[in-house]
Amino acid sequence: MSTRFLNKVSLLLAVVGLLLLPVSCAWNEEEVDREFSNTPQGNFMALWTIMDEHYCFFDLKKEVLGVDWNEVKKRYSESVSDRMSSKALFEVLCNMIGELRDGHVNLVSSYDFGRNWSWKTDYPANYSQDLRNSYLGKDYVIGGNGYYYTIFDDNIGYLAVESFESIIASGRLGMMFNNMSLCNGLIIDIRDNGGGNVMASEFLASHFTEKKVTVSYSCYKNGPGHNDFSKLYRNELSPAKEDLRWTKPVVVLVNRGCFSTANDFAYTMKALDNVTLMGDTTGGGGGLPMSSELPNGWVVRFSSAPTYDAEMNHVEFGVEPDIRLDDMTDEEISRGVDSYIESARNYINGKLINP
Amino acid sequence: MKPMTDSSRCSDLLLTVLVTVLAALFPLRAYSQQDVWSLPLYKETVTVNAVTYGSAFARDTYLSQSRYEGWAVGFEDDRWKGYNPDKLFNVGRTHSSILFSPMKNRLGGGSTLQLAGTVYHGWLWHAVENDRCDLLVGPACMMNLGVLYDRQNSNNPVNVEGFVAAGVCVDNTFRFRLFYYPMALQASFYMPLAGVGFAPDYDLPYWMVFRYNDYGKFIHFITPFNNVALSQQVALVVPVRGDRFRIGYTLDFNKNRLGGHSTRLLNGMFSIGYAMRFETKKWNR
Numbered sequence: 001m002s003t004r005f006l007n008k009v010s011l012l013l014a015v016v017g018l019l020l021l022p023v024s025c026a027w028n029e030e031e032v033d034r035e036f037s038n039t040p041q042g043n044f045m046a047l048w049t050i051m052d053e054h055y056c057f058f059d060l061k062k063e064v065l066g067v068d069w070n071e072v073k074k075r076y077s078e079s080v081s082d083r084m085s086s087k088a089l090f091e092v093l094c095n096m097i098g099e100l101r102d103g104h105v106n107l108v109s110s111y112d113f114g115r116n117w118s119w120k121t122d123y124p125a126n127y128s129q130d131l132r133n134s135y136l137g138k139d140y141v142i143g144g145n146g147y148y149y150t151i152f153d154d155n156i157g158y159l160a161v162e163s164f165e166s167i168i169a170s171g172r173l174g175m176m177f178n179n180m181s182l183c184n185g186l187i188i189d190i191r192d193n194g195g196g197n198v199m200a201s202e203f204l205a206s207h208f209t210e211k212k213v214t215v216s217y218s219c220y221k222n223g224p225g226h227n228d229f230s231k232l233y234r235n236e237l238s239p240a241k242e243d244l245r246w247t248k249p250v251v252v253l254v255n256r257g258c259f260s261t262a263n264d265f266a267y268t269m270k271a272l273d274n275v276t277l278m279g280d281t282t283g284g285g286g287g288l289p290m291s292s293e294l295p296n297g298w299v300v301r302f303s304s305a306p307t308y309d310a311e312m313n314h315v316e317f318g319v320e321p322d323i324r325l326d327d328m329t330d331e332e333i334s335r336g337v338d339s340y341i342e343s344a345r346n347y348i349n350g351k352l353i354n355p
Numbered sequence: 356m357k358p359m360t361d362s363s364r365c366s367d368l369l370l371t372v373l374v375t376v377l378a379a380l381f382p383l384r385a386y387s388q389q390d391v392w393s394l395p396l397y398k399e400t401v402t403v404n405a406v407t408y409g410s411a412f413a414r415d416t417y418l419s420q421s422r423y424e425g426w427a428v429g430f431e432d433d434r435w436k437g438y439n440p441d442k443l444f445n446v447g448r449t450h451s452s453i454l455f456s457p458m459k460n461r462l463g464g465g466s467t468l469q470l471a472g473t474v475y476h477g478w479l480w481h482a483v484e485n486d487r488c489d490l491l492v493g494p495a496c497m498m499n500l501g502v503l504y505d506r507q508n509s510n511n512p513v514n515v516e517g518f519v520a521a522g523v524c525v526d527n528t529f530r531f532r533l534f535y536y537p538m539a540l541q542a543s544f545y546m547p548l549a550g551v552g553f554a555p556d557y558d559l560p561y562w563m564v565f566r567y568n569d570y571g572k573f574i575h576f577i578t579p580f581n582n583v584a585l586s587q588q589v590a591l592v593v594p595v596r597g598d599r600f601r602i603g604y605t606l607d608f609n610k611n612r613l614g615g616h617s618t619r620l621l622n623g624m625f626s627i628g629y630a631m632r633f634e635t636k637k638w639n640r
Contacts, residue, residue: 035420035422036420038461046420050420054558198562218563220556220557220558220559220560220563221557221558222556222557222558222559222572222615223557223615224615228557230556230559230572233563233566233567233569288510288560289509289510290508290510290511290558290560291419291505291507291508291509291510291511292418292419292420292508293418293419293420293421293460293505293507294420294421295420295421295461297421297460299507299508301509301510304558304560305558305560305563
């Protein structure tokens with residue numbers, strides 16, 4: 001081959017290199033993946049499809065609530081037109097995902113947070129913050145962000161956990177156990193705790209067991225089909241290392257306001273030997289949420305990784321207490337009596353008499 | 356003949372000063388074509404360090420269905436190293452880059468940050484070598500790691516993906532003169548052909564990967580059928596005085612469908628860099 005020919009080949013390659021750049025860009029613009037338009041119809045279809053391919057409880061919701069997601073699409077698509085306002089669209093979309101009655105399913109716009117909190121609002125509250133404050137008194141200890149504790153006159157410790165947003169510091173928890181070392185039992189009140197960080201609830205629970213315990217199972221969606229799930233992963237709770245652990249009786253007070261991580265805490269504690277769950281069924285929220293986005297920028301959150309308790313029961317609709325308590329009455333509340341706390345105290349005191 | 360006025364005398368003076376300054380800055384120098392750009396000899400290394408600025412595009416369905424775009428800034432290091440001339444692959448070419456990009460969706464809402472890094476290395480064989488051009492081809496190994504952080508997502512805000520792959524590298528330099536001014540046009544690309552890619556399995560949350568130590572669901576075998584990646588570069592080497600500057604455009608393109616979700620990244624970066632030539636000497640005590 002002559003040098004002149006090779007030079008031409010080389011120049012050609014350089015020019016081809018230049019030409020490849022726009023070709024690659026054009027190739028990229030070929031929409032291989034589906035992309036929805038930023039119109040009311042496009043946003044509606046985007047939301048429906050994201051949920052259809054990623055939400056993890058369709059079969060359960062169909063069985064319990066009778067929700068048929070294809071029927072939901074047909075019904076709500078009639079309410080969507082390209083001339084509707086953004087607020088009207090938001091309302092329609094919120095109503096559509098509200099059919100699933102899942103606290104982890106939300107639509108977030110710049111002006112509202114779409115939700116269906118019927119898992120809590122349709123039931124008696126069985127909780128009064130004023131009453132809780134009066135039981136805590138004035139000299140309670142703040143053990144961390146959302147963790148408050150005191151010791152009642154009958155020598156029973158009381159820990160109110162308002163939220164699991166933050167993990168209680170190991171030293172502060174040790175200090176609490178030291179303060180309560182002479183107590184006969186401990187009441188952990190997680191009523192109206194809306195959840196937070198899974199690690200926070202696990203860390204607290206790990207101080208109430210002496211052995212490794214299987215507390216739940218989890219899996220995740222591994223495909224777009226409603227039944228595309230991974231294998232089950234076993235969740236084991238290990239005893240807290242190098243920390244004090246509580247082995248005396250524990251009562252965990254729950255109500256319908258216990259959601260998500262608080263729900264996790266409820267079934268985790270229920271699996272432990274010295275723990276009794278008292279109160280009402282928890283609010284549920286047994287799916288680890290993920291998020292995605294609509295073409296108009298609204299964020300959609302949905303449950304994507306289901307959790308089952310140690311007996312392989314769904315916890316999406318809540319955890320049943322070991323001892324169900326009667327609903328709190330207005331008369332009791334007006335007298336300043338929290339019947340849930342009183343029942344827990346009686347239970348622990350009774351356990352001392354009849355262990 | 357017109358009489359010389361004060362203003363014309365002043366203009367002549369300014370012109371003289373300007374020409375003198377320009378001549379000092381850009382002295383006429385006789386370059387041979389090989390002077391402009393030549394590949395390193397044995398134990399020599401030629402490097403180009405460049406700052407980059409351009410645009411980035413990302414769409415990752417693990418995080419969002421939306422596409423994100425924005426400006427990007429980064430740094431690029433290209434180096435050619437001369438190996439033993441007796442060997443078949445006697446030039447090594449390494450391309451390393453790092454890039455940061457804050458991106459927004461089409462409505463200007465949302466916010467996603469991209470941090471990406473690449474290290475590609477090719478062992479090259481001289482396919483064509485003469486006064487005008489150097490064409491090198493050979494196998495390459497490529498490492499790529501990218502992090503996308505979607506600031507709107509609360510529970511799964513981050514996706515980390517990458518690959519380690521074997522592929523091909525082509526590097527071509529064409530020397531020419533523009534108005535008698537010598538320059539070199541470079542075009543190169545790397546393309547992975549087979550390797551291992553890292554991406555979460557569909558909706559697999561990252562905390563489950565770490566919690567259950569199930570990294571198997573994170574690793575995928577990649578080929579051009581499920582992971583198309585191409586790193587192309589076109590650059591012009593311009594000698595200025597005794598120095599070599601390089602103006603270039605690099606396009607990194609990666610489209611994959613791993614773990615049931617698709618990721619598409621496109622970063623186009625303009626670069627301006629400075630070339631240097633070193634000789635590796637053995638340090639004797």
